[in-house]
Amino acid sequence: MPRPPSPSIPEKEFLFTALKQNLRLDGRLPLEMREPMLTFGPELGWVECAMGKTRVLAQVDGKMVKPTPERPLEGIITIHSEISPMASSDYEPGRPSDEEVTMIRMLDKVLRRSDAVDKESLCVLAGQRVWHLRLTIHCLADAGNLLDCACLAGIVALRHFRRPEVEVVGDEVTIHHPSERAPMPLSMHHSPYCFTFAYFPDSSTQAVLDPTHLEQRLSAGLLSIALNAQRELCVVQKAGGVPLAPEEIMRIIDVAVGKAKELDRLIEERLKADMAGRHVEVR
Template identity: 35%
Template structure:
């Protein structure tokens, strides 16, 4: 993955407003972006949106031979895919470091933590078991990918139902969904990963966006900006730690970790409750024979999302009548007009000056449809 290059103005601006208690999108330090969960027509298919970060998760299953060391347990695979559609700095047809990092974090949170009852996936000991595969595709990268991907993975696994199986002697019959009701996946606990951005070694930001993550991690190698890092914490609904990872600078005190753990545990409990309510609501709609697909999430707000103003910080207002330096207001210090300088001379007209000295008057009308 190519590096994300940020200018010094961007770094200094973000560090300054964070130190003053503000964020670019108007949120507080502990406030997260809106979370939205949408389900597809099949079981185990969902799209999770965390602000503008969007992740698609799809669970599929197949009958395979189990491992020799665990002949009575099923298998679980997690695959993360990223392409240039998610972000322009991601290279196509290449496994990026970010995708590998996400894949390892999700495996630690859901595979190594034993959240799935793998023994319930066994059909015939030492012969046939179910193998679950979770395909996680990043649709849009606007920061905090691990949290959005973990929620998508958890929702897809909890929502997935595998076909029912009947065994008669040595033969195994896999029933279609129209013949027998599918069997839901058994989860012992519900892990959720959260990301906390550390600024100035003592400021914690929940749910950082892409610019805040980039500034936080890039400030490590710059001697003029404070140290920063990303703290990833995975909790379940019982407030048990499933995974923890720190990328970036070293922590200066243990109080930062305790503060981050307290906020992450409360947030994970809220996310798990929201996931359970979404699955119950979707199951109710399916029982009523309501058609569910991803086309329902395409609304007018999604089509006009780029027209919204995301900059909600308060900027200082300067009155034009205030006293300023004479050298700024000196008319003789104006630079030479550029090639297409527009000088307004009348309320409905404007004069275009070129470097060759020629001028042309044009009429500006608000009723005209031409640009």
């Protein structure tokens, strides 16, 4: 038998009726996000982030390589992400969906192109040796708003990671084992966070922050804003055909700034608590 269409007509009507009354199916307010739960792994740079039932695992590892000829004084950062059918039945192996492609591009803009990590600090020997950081993001479960969860997991993994201490004498480079010298945190310019808002066909319905899978499926458009707690805007991406007035975009940016400050405090506390348990200094 063919599968029934999802979401069904009663599901749509129930959701839209609730949203008109500023109610959401999981009990949140329209501009309330699910509280992120961060779990740190045994290794530095290994972080699992959960927002509701949406779960993403991020891992950072580094190795010494030769720099690219056009940027001899900068380290290299690459981002690899995968969404397997394990995350949701919407995804097929080997065939990236439009949502997957959009997410991968957005991750690259937010985490790499926004210069969150100081690439020059990754240079060990000009033109000869630099650090190559590889950020791998595994999407474990998609219960809506996978992008924001993946961005958060990625930035926390970068802040959690420590690279080995390096000593340079002439042209000789010595990499010290963590048991000899304490590994070093990455030099970060800023910590960008992504916030996604869903808009609906009825203009009288308020936008919702951090949409669930059903809200995302039934939305007429999404607005994703990446910024840091210092109100520096990194990326604004709009998907869908809902027209938005400049005043509405400015209002949403103000909401996102407040959420970024809250998120920054939460992450700072969680990183300090984890590092204290490992007897590692947070710098």
